[in-house]
C-alpha cells in the first residue's frame with residue numbers, strides 16, 4: 001500500500017459510511033480528486049489507480065499536468081479570468097466556475113471560434129462570500145443561466161458551490177436550488193459540493209459530486 005492508496009481507501013470508507021447513514025448509493029456520487037499544488041507524480045499515480053477526472057484550480061498550473069497526462073480529463077474548479085478563458089477552454093474538459101454573464105459571453109464566443117464543446121457548471125454563492133471565492137448570488141444566477149441560452153457548445157452540467165461548513169442548512173439550500181432549476185429547465189442537473197472536511201454533510205444533503213483535495217492527495 002502506498003500513502004495514496006491508503007488515503008483513497010479511507011476516503012472510500014468515509015463515503016460508504018456517509019451513504020449508509022442516509023440510504024444513498026455510493027456509486028451515485030462522483031469522487032473528484034483535486035490536484036492543485038500537488039506534484040505531477042501523485043496525479044500520475046492516481047490516474048494509474050483508475051481515476052480519469054481531476055479538479056485543478058489554476059489554468060497555468062494545470063497545463064503542465066494536462067500535457068503530461070493526456071489520458072485523463074481536467075476540470076477547472078478555480079476562478080476564471082476572461083484573459084485565461086481561451087487557454088481554459090482549450091485544455092480543460094469542463095469549467096465549473098462560470099459565475100457571471102460577461103464570462104459566459106466570452107466562453108460562447110471562444111467555443112464557437114475554437115469549435116469546441118465543454119460542459120459548464122454555474123458556481124453559486126448564496127452566502128455572501130463572493131469576494132473571496134467567486135460565485136453568482138441568488139439575484140444574478142438567472143442572468144448567468146440566461147446568457148448561456150442553452151448553447152449546445154456549453155452544456156450546463158449543474159451547480160457548484162463551497163457552502164459554509166458551519167451551516168448544515170447551506171448544503172440543503174444548494175440541493176433545493178438544483179431541484180428548482182431542474183424543474184424549471186426539465187433537464188437533469190447535478191450539484192457539486194463537499195470537500196475533505198465536510199463531505200458527509202454534503203452527501204447527506206444530496207450532492208452528486210465531492211471535490212477532494214487533502215483527504216485524497218495529502219496536505220498541500
Ligand SMILES: *Cc1c(COP(=O)(O)O)cnc(C)c1O
Pocket residue numbers: 034036057077078162195196197211212213214215
Ligand atoms: C481546494 C479545493 C477543493 C478541495 O479542498 P480540500 O479541502 O483540500 O478537500 C475543492 N473545491 C475547490 C473549489 C477547491 O478550491
